[in-house]
Amino acid sequence: MTDIAVYVGQQRDGCTFELDPLSRDALLDAGAKPQTRSLFVAKDTQGSFEDTWGELAVQILQMLAGKNVEHVDGFQDAVFLDPVDDSELLRISLHTEVLSQHG
């Protein structure tokens, strides 16, 4: 089991999300069809990253993966990373029961 890595470019009026190329390849191998090169979501970004983006994380992931990640086997977690230092901004489990909590 591996993680899906998403790099996050944090901007004044929102964030740009992009799959790590190796995660993109792994998703393709697992039957997903990532078609979005990157995704910008405009949103007020006050507060912590988790507070701001936690509830949208699964939807963002699905947009990037091109498929409901519940239906893609072989991945443990999705990790949202700060590209400056590779620190984890947010980690979500891809187990079905957790995904249902994230909406």
Place this chain on the structure above:
Amino acid sequence: MAKRDHLYLGKAGQHAAMSEFIARGWNAAIPEVDVGDDILVVRDDTGTFSRVQVKTATATKRSYGHSARFKVPLAQLKQPVTPKLTYIFVIRYEQQWTEFIVIDRSDLWQSYRRNDLGSVAGDSVLLTFQVEPTKVICSGIDFSSYLNDFSDWPVLSH
């Protein structure tokens, strides 16, 4: 290269790239404060703009042609941004601008991750482009399709 030559070369490369955008009918500006983008390219009629980062190097003569080495900060390379960032690697050889290698940050990042492009030096990656008569190679990968590829900025008439 003398101590400050790189400053002159870098600024000259920036203006060489800028002149190409303007010649194609796009407006171009250099941000007053350098915080990452070297050139902002603007389409006047719609206001849409592109971010451009210019890297300039003087090439060394080789048996196959010439080569030039560039340094790209890794943190910038893997940072997704909207609007997208495009790198232009400008090569100067025998006192002339010879190649503009135009590549999306995202494409370069993917190539780096998938092919171990270049070599890591501290917080940066060093890319050496080998310019041969019919192709441009970096770490064994063919970059010829990026050579002078300004297709994202088609020629506009005013």
